[in-house]
Amino acid sequence: MDRTGSADLPLHSGRVPDWLAQRMARMSRVLVEALVLHYGRHEVLRRLAHPFWFQSLGAVMGMDWHSSGVTTTVLGALKRGLTPGGRQLGLYVVGGKGLQARRTPDELRIIGDRVGIDADALIRASRLAAKVDSAAVQDGFELYAHSLILSDDNAWAVVQQGMNTEARQARRYHWLSEGLGSFVDSPHAAIEGPNQGVILNLTDKRASRARAAQVELVSQGPDVVLGALRKLRPQPAPVPFTPLLPHLQMPPHEEVTREDVVLRRLHGTLAAAAEQGPRDFAELLLHPGVGARTVAALATVAEVLHGSPARFTDPARFAFAQGGKDRQPFPVRLDVYDETLRVLRSAVDAARLGNDERLQAIRELDRQARRLESVATGASFDALVEEGWKDVPELLPTDAPPRRPSGRPGWRRRTGPRSQLELPGLEEETPGDSSSHSR
Numbered sequence: 001m002d003r004t005g006s007a008d009l010p011l012h013s014g015r016v017p018d019w020l021a022q023r024m025a026r027m028s029r030v031l032v033e034a035l036v037l038h039y040g041r042h043e044v045l046r047r048l049a050h051p052f053w054f055q056s057l058g059a060v061m062g063m064d065w066h067s068s069g070v071t072t073t074v075l076g077a078l079k080r081g082l083t084p085g086g087r088q089l090g091l092y093v094v095g096g097k098g099l100q101a102r103r104t105p106d107e108l109r110i111i112g113d114r115v116g117i118d119a120d121a122l123i124r125a126s127r128l129a130a131k132v133d134s135a136a137v138q139d140g141f142e143l144y145a146h147s148l149i150l151s152d153d154n155a156w157a158v159v160q161q162g163m164n165t166e167a168r169q170a171r172r173y174h175w176l177s178e179g180l181g182s183f184v185d186s187p188h189a190a191i192e193g194p195n196q197g198v199i200l201n202l203t204d205k206r207a208s209r210a211r212a213a214q215v216e217l218v219s220q221g222p223d224v225v226l227g228a229l230r231k232l233r234p235q236p237a238p239v240p241f242t243p244l245l246p247h248l249q250m251p252p253h254e255e256v257t258r259e260d261v262v263l264r265r266l267h268g269t270l271a272a273a274a275e276q277g278p279r280d281f282a283e284l285l286l287h288p289g290v291g292a293r294t295v296a297a298l299a300t301v302a303e304v305l306h307g308s309p310a311r312f313t314d315p316a317r318f319a320f321a322q323g324g325k326d327r328q329p330f331p332v333r334l335d336v337y338d339e340t341l342r343v344l345r346s347a348v349d350a351a352r353l354g355n356d357e358r359l360q361a362i363r364e365l366d367r368q369a370r371r372l373e374s375v376a377t378g379a380s381f382d383a384l385v386e387e388g389w390k391d392v393p394e395l396l397p398t399d400a401p402p403r404r405p406s407g408r409p410g411w412r413r414r415t416g417p418r419s420q421l422e423l424p425g426l427e428e429e430t431p432g433d434s435s436s437h438s439r
Contacts, residue, residue: 005246007051007172010254011163012067015400020325021080023337024061024073029081030344031057032091034305034359037351041090042178045157048149049176051248052312053304054159059318060304062332064325065260066250066316068170071161072097075147087115090152095126101146101160108148115152122150125177129158133173140164141171246309256329258381260316266384268373272365273299275372294339295365297321301340302366323388326398330388334396 016024035044047053058070061077079093086092094107105123112119126148134143141162150156158175251260273295300321303311316329322340323332347358379387 003245004049004174004176005051005248006174007055007248007250009066009068009070009170009172009250010252011165011168011170012064012069014069015402016063016069016073016325017397017400019334019396020062020332021073021077021400023334023341024063024077025080026341027061027081027337027344028057028074028077030341030348031301031305032078032082032089033348034344034351034362036089036091037348037356037359038305038363041151041153042155044091045149045151045155045176046178048159049157049174050309050312051172051174051246052309052315054172054174055248055250055315056304056312056318059315059324060301060321062322062325062337064254065256065319065328066254068161068163071159071170071172072145075145075159078149079147086111087152091149092152093147093149095145095147097145101144104146104148108150111150117150117152118154121154122148122156125156126158129173129175130160133160133162139171140167141169248315250315254326254328256316256319256324256385260314261320261381262314262317263381264373264376265311265314265369266317266320267376267378268369268371269299269303269365270296270378270384271372271376272368275368290339290343293333293336294343297336297340298343298362299365299369301344302362302364303369306363306366320384320388327395329385331392331395333392335393 032044035047047057054074055065055070058074059065061074063070063073075093076096079096082089082091082093092111094111095101095104104126108117108119108122108126111117112122126146129148130143130146139162141164143160143162146158146160148156148158154177156177159172160175161170161172163170273292300318304318319329322337323330325332343358344362347362350356351359378384
């Protein structure tokens with residue numbers, strides 16, 4: 001397994017409103033189906049293990065383009081979207097935020113009983129990934145979310161996130177089973193989060209002697225350990241940790257600014273939608289009611305499906321597909337979102353029956369965008385944002401109402417300090433107790 005990259009995000013609170021959560025689940029399902037049809041199940045895992053693509057996926061589905069909530073919301077949408085009919089796709093999502101993360105082993109055993117995957121090996125991988133990012137890499141972030149996405153041939157990706165409440169930052173870690181080397185020797189596929197300066201990273205290749213020394217000290221008993229501690233002398237300051245993997249650093253500001261978007265790429269996408277023509281494209285897709293806004297949204301979705309990793313360095317650009325939950329760069333328009341979903345669902349369903357003409361038409365939008373972006377010109381950034389605000393029928397709520405207390409007798413709000421979540425692998429398993437990491 002390898003770590004594939006990382007992302008640093010502003011730490012936000014709140015809950016996604018139902019109007020968006022339901023649509024994100026449907027959008028995630030149809031996008032995964034399209035990816036499987038085009039590239040296979042393992043490509044879905046590779047994409048999710050890339051921090052830049054993951055952030056762009058959240059933006060194209062209408063979530064906030066830069067906040068910590070993208071991680072848990074996208075993974076929650078994937079879990080809800082893929083749970084029905086998971087065997088049909090051969091892909092499953094387990095874990096989640098808070099207590100859901102601790103249920104990961106139980107969920108893997110249930111799937112293992114149904115489809116015959118090696119649940120024990122996957123539980124071990126889940127525990128080790130959590131252990132590495134909580135103990136072996138001590139970077140100031142405490143894990144609170146852990147999800148594992150797996151295929152029915154035992155390939156998998158892990159996406160988990162920690163928080164630093166003092167810095168108001170979250171860091172996302174990405175893992176991928178493909179090319180498995182070692183859990184403790186530079187294993188990550190990605191880490192997303194702000195540079196914290198000097199940290200303890202025992203998974204760095206340069207720390208191999210330190211890891212070996214720790215194993216040797218433990219094996220020789222407590223007297224040797226205490227003797228070594230007595231001989232300790234001041235050591236030179238450690239070298240600051242610099243991530244070598246893809247690292248996405250999101251800015252603290254909430255609004256989408258001109259500097260957050262590669263405008264030539266956005267112009268290329270809009271030019272591809274215009275060149276295809278709303279009428280011709282709608283005729284090809286057998287949806288006469290599709291308008292220019294929907295075609296532009298589909299062109300952006302097409303890039304998420306078919307774009308190369310280098311094209312996702314500006315995740316804010318993908319918020320121009322549907323808009324954003326917090327109305328950045330403009331509010332989500334449900335008519336455009338629902339029509340985009342309808343066209344995608346129709347194209348995927350037709351492709352499953354052997355007619356991939358509609359799905360190929362969406363792919364053509366991505367090809368056209370890449371061809372045109374070097375020569376296309378268009379409106380200014382401010383004009384594009386203003387256009388997005390035009391004719392917005394209603395401003396939808398940006399947050400769900402708070403959950404009410406459970407009403408259980410003796411219920412009280414916890415007032416003590418928040419401790420790190422006991423994710424799978426963060427506490428030791430006692431002999432004979434195979435379920436100590438789940439609830």
